[in-house]
Amino acid sequence: MDEYRFRSPEQYDQLHPTGGDGTRCVHAGLPAPVPGAPFLPGPVFAAPYHLDPWQGPATAPNGYGRPDNPTRRLLEAAIGELEGGDCRVFASGQAAITGLLLAVLRAGDTVLLPADGYFPVRAFATDTLAGNGVRVLFAPTAGPYPSFDGVRLVLVETPANPGLDVVDLRALAERVHAAGALLAVDNTTATPLGQRPLDLGADLVVASGTKALTGHSDLLLGYLATRSPELLDRLTAWRTATGAVPGAFDAWLAHRSLATLDLRLARQTANAEALARLLAARADVSGVRWPGLPDDPAYPVASRQLRRMPGVLSFDLGSAERVARFLDAARLVAAATSFGGLHTTADRRAQWGDDTAAGFVRLSCGVEDTVDLVADVTAALDATA
Structure with missing residues (x-):
């Protein structure tokens, strides 16, 4: 992007x-x-x-x-x-x-x-x-x-x-x-x-x-x-x-x-776009949100207001148990809270008392190579389907 x-x-x-x-x-x-x-x-x-x-x-x-x-x-x-x-x-x-x-x-x-x-x-x-x-x-x-x-x-x-x-x-x-x-x-x-x-x-x-x-x-x-x-x-x-x-x-x-903020954000945004498109195309994933997707509800405002899209996206895997299996299967996605770091992480927000669905995931894209990250998330989702 x-x-x-x-x-x-x-x-x-x-x-x-x-x-x-x-x-x-x-x-x-x-x-x-x-x-x-x-x-x-x-x-x-x-x-x-x-x-x-x-x-x-x-x-x-x-x-x-x-x-x-x-x-x-x-x-x-x-x-x-x-x-x-x-x-x-x-x-x-x-x-x-x-x-x-x-x-x-x-x-x-x-x-x-x-x-x-x-x-x-x-x-x-x-x-x-x-x-x-x-x-x-x-x-x-x-x-x-x-x-x-x-x-x-x-x-x-x-x-x-x-x-x-x-x-x-x-x-x-x-x-x-x-x-x-x-x-x-x-x-x-x-x-x-x-x-x-x-x-x-x-x-x-x-x-x-x-x-x-x-x-x-x-x-x-x-x-x-x-x-x-x-x-x-x-x-x-x-x-x-x-x-x-x-x-x-x-x-x-x-x-x-x-000093590296510009470089880090560029890769994180590219990774977020690739993963958002991947997740939106899968029938076993629901509620995909990323403001850079043209059909996202936030896109009309975000495309005018934001100079770059965030490296964070969210989606729902349906249950806490499937989120855990997804994280176990992934090699490049760590289970951790917070976001914006060099390593790709996923956080099931309901475990912290946040009022989100049990299977809701906030995923923060790191700076890994995009092709590797897409392949890893694809394999982890396939393993839990």
Whole structure:
């Protein structure tokens, strides 16, 4: 699949005057070159830093590791460049999204969340936000949406995880802002190379960097991005007060991994397209969802909005027992949760308490050779038919 086919070259240059995706990923957030220094400086492991004995922390940006860290600042600059806003990174995606909800919402506020989004966020809303006096509403990603009158914050996840529905962000932002509300977009599945919600009218972007953004299945990370100084200050203060910061080594690993994001996503998208077509053609597989399939319900919006399709798809094998047999038979598909890594994985979401069918599978495509992956999935399905 041509990952740029949904944007003309002229549109792409206007959106990204500093170069293409690969160029931006390789150079994002790097300091100016210094002879004898590495391209990406090593992680700074420090809790306290030396202070000026007379003026204290006023003379240097680093005073204590919880509010700030040089390695963390470089990563935030890099993700900010890709998302098109100012970024703050968190210890995990869940820390970022719960930090957003708790920092922005107060007792008496109303929040609208995706009914088909990441299950732990919905559980947090009903268990914690509602207990704090926040009115919690839910709506499917693809709609219909209720009136936004009186709503303080609308959070959408698009493409949704795990169902992969997509919402028109420009149209939604117009409605949300007309009602005086804020729009936050969970960009985990798409990544900033798949879509830039701030360009489409969102006030905030939140995402898990644990998944495709860093892509090596070796760290936990979350982030928030915005173009609003007021929101940035509020989120920064919340993070400092709660201490939900990533360690220096995780921040360094994440920045290192960004350089290959364009390459990884290209192969993952190609693999997802091949597997989606394979699965859709089989009578023993149902409910295949991938926004890049022309007959997928999300395709009309996704083909206009996404710059590239995700490397994640979903389908149903009918029962938990058949999913287990499929995973036993597969050589290249590992049973694991999360998504976006180098290795192809499959996750039966119902085993985590998610409200999906027993045989529902979210499959995350890795970077294996497409022909090998198609052959392996075909053989594993045949063995369980």
